[in-house]
Amino acid sequence: MATKNKTEVTEFVLLGLSSRPEMQPVIFVVVLVMYLTAVLGNTLLVLAACSDPKLQTPMYFLLSQLSLIDISLTTITVPQMLVHTLSVDRSISYDCCMTQLFFFMAVGSMEVYLLASMAYDRYVVICDPLRYSAIVSHNLCLRITLTSWIVVSLNSVLYTVLVIRLTFCGNQVTHFFCDITPLLKLSCTRPVANEMLIFTEGVAVVGSPFFFIWGSYVRIGIAIAHMHSFAALRKALSTCSSHILVVLLLFGSLARMYLKPSSSYDLDQDRQIAVFYTLVSPMLNPLIYSLRNQDVKGALWRLFRKLHTSDWLSEKQRMRSKFMRTKG
Template identity: 80%
Template sequence: MASRNRTEVTEFILLGLFNWPEMQPIIFVIVLAMYLVAVIGNTLLVIVAHSDTKLQTPMYFLLSQLSFIDIFLTTITVPQMLVHTMSVNRTISFNHCMVQLFFFMTVGSMEGHLLAAMAYDRYVALCDPLRYSAIVSHQLCLRITLTSWVIVSLNSFLYSVLVTHLTFCGNQVTHFFCDITPLLQLSFTRPVVNEMLIFTEGVAVVVSPFLFILGSYARIGVAIARMHSVAALRKALSTCSSHILVVLLLYGSVIRMYLRPSSSYDLDQDRQVAIFYTVVTPMLNPLIYSLRNQEVRGALQRLGKKLCISGNFQPGSQANRKWQHIS
């Protein structure tokens, strides 16, 4: 009987961000603008990190990976939400929902692992600068990135498989994408195993990078305190402030959303918090790193100059034709 009831749910209805039909056009315009800023800003960071010779360092390799993750994270959820916002049909097939759940959990967890790797990079740069190039290398960053992808993918696959075996008592999801929390709330049976995994695997995959970040900054703080130097403190703040702000933005919403008992879930508030880490945070990350980082600003300026020069002197350009006529 449970299996038959589960197979009856062949699609879900995503209720969206708000239950106010008159607000849908305004929501569409605002979210679309933020999505475009997030994609364009993170794409520019990826381009300059891989094309500018002055940014060919492990730190900017990790930053480019974080920007790639932000593009992927917001693209998994936002385009679908925009289509549903202006459409009467808000259904998503069961299989498509499970695929979206898998990729969202994978990419979301991967962001925390990258921030932990960036915290380690900052720790070595500030506490052991003479051996930085020997300790932190592109090969190490690549190994950390690939290992993290394997860990978060396996964890997300386990979650997705468990969700497919739940018995659902309806198909209306109080969210704008398929997330683990509203799907658990929609389950007919109490998903004890899933909840246990959230507080065990969730701690291992989500909280452990956060604890590693806290440990790295605690050691940085101890090292700076021993120096009794205002200059060292200023250098630490200028080096780590952007990263700390991004960590607070991410983990503030993640802890609020997932690391609490299911009895305290408020799905109406949760889907509004979800828009923060699926759209707002990916939009703010490139702004934070570009506005507070002179090297990134310089790389963006050099990229802009290259684009202007190539546009003015390409063979078919109007300026070039005018120059040839004068000659």
């Protein structure tokens, strides 16, 4: 393949999930339903956490932030894929591609840091419950969130700059959005610096929250092992089960996607895995956190009643105004 100057690549062509024309309508409908479900479910969690007095705690503040991240993660990638699925033109400009790469890397990494923050919250609840209010405050959660945003943004800038410096020998991206792995595959030379970055700085930035979560649950496991009350043991397991499931779903797909040598990349398989952490996981997270959480289910029920009452009162006021106009 002839070497081309990277400035000659003014746009990329996203090949999507499948090249079979007969599959495009099916993919569009399935992805659209999943996307709307993910956005609706996470939006309801955010509204419930912000409006219900019983959920005005650090834990649910972090949960609402996780829901916002899930909404952002799916919105960065999925709407464009839906447009391209039913379109002949699947091109994206070079600048838009790099912008999408930056936001995807930042938002995706931020989800990992939020899960680490939630693991610390669970650790304090179980291991030091009497001092929970003094240790975990809204101010602490806010500082952790802002610091995490700074770290992941700088990390994303670094990755994006290194990709921009590459020389591309083609513009057809075997993916449905601009991710770093398929872009590295288009490089005219082996991107050694980028690969080293993924396995060093990338592991440190994204891997450190995972090891923090693992360490937190080791301490939690030790504390649970010393519990002599079956009720306390059951409550501790119930408190952690949802978070553990979300962590396993996310880190399992991320490790399968990124932590492997470039020689073993299978772009067709990788874009299918990408659907999992950009769409399936954000869709499942609200269900995981609400099905076994009585506080969240109660808050959602109160939110539905409030919205229904608001609609009923608005309709009653509208009918009264119409009656008065008719009478006048």
